[in-house]
Amino acid sequence: MDEKRSARNGDLVLPGDYLGVIEEYFPGEGVKEENGELYAIRAGKVRIDPDKMEISVEPVTDTPPLPQPGDIVIAKILEVKPQAAIVQLIKIEGRNDREIATSKLAGIHISQVREGYVEGMSSEFKIGDIIRARVIANEKSPIQLSTKGHDLGVIYALCSRCRAPLVRRGDKLVCPRCGHVETRKLSSLYRKLKV
Numbered sequence: 001m002d003e004k005r006s007a008r009n010g011d012l013v014l015p016g017d018y019l020g021v022i023e024e025y026f027p028g029e030g031v032k033e034e035n036g037e038l039y040a041i042r043a044g045k046v047r048i049d050p051d052k053m054e055i056s057v058e059p060v061t062d063t064p065p066l067p068q069p070g071d072i073v074i075a076k077i078l079e080v081k082p083q084a085a086i087v088q089l090i091k092i093e094g095r096n097d098r099e100i101a102t103s104k105l106a107g108i109h110i111s112q113v114r115e116g117y118v119e120g121m122s123s124e125f126k127i128g129d130i131i132r133a134r135v136i137a138n139e140k141s142p143i144q145l146s147t148k149g150h151d152l153g154v155i156y157a158l159c160s161r162c163r164a165p166l167v168r169r170g171d172k173l174v175c176p177r178c179g180h181v182e183t184r185k186l187s188s189l190y191r192k193l194k195v
């Protein structure tokens with residue numbers, strides 16, 4: 001017969017892994033009992049509660065939670081199309097950076113850029129811009145964002161000619177190096193947030 005080792009607090013386990021016997025622990029969340037033996041029913045981390053003598057398996061959060069509608073996110077513009085911009089999420093404001101999958105993509109439809117008419121996406125966003133946006137829908141991929149609101153929009157941008165960081169002058173952005181003037185859907189927090 002196999003020598004079976006009881007699981008210890010913090011062990012990473014897979015579904016079906018042996019955890020111990022019913023004489024040692026009560027089965028908690030993520031644990032099933034079979035003929036007096038305890039097995040994991042999900043992948044995760046073993047948690048042993050010594051007071052309740054209970055063993056459970058906590059799901060491991062290596063799949064970060066989906067940003068929820070209403071969350072404010074920081075993202076980078078990857079592509080600007082005629083009707084939408086594609087962005088990569090960097091972080092959810094007010095949460096640990098590690099809690100968001102940096103590979104997550106999101107979109108901003110032209111109707112969600114600002115209040116009022118948008119002539120073209122290319123005068124609102126450029127590739128590489130860092131934006132602050134609100135999540136409006138997450139049921140379908142990509143997640144949908146909006147930059148409507150005075151504190152939402154571009155918070156950091158580089159000159160499209162010479163790549164120097166642009167400086168805000170009124171409603172426009174000006175390149176301190178080459179003098180190029182550009183437009184964006186600007187956030188009132190332009191260059192006021194650490195990105």
Ligand SMILES: [Zn+2]
Nearest residue numbers: 159162175178
């Ligand atoms: Zn420039």
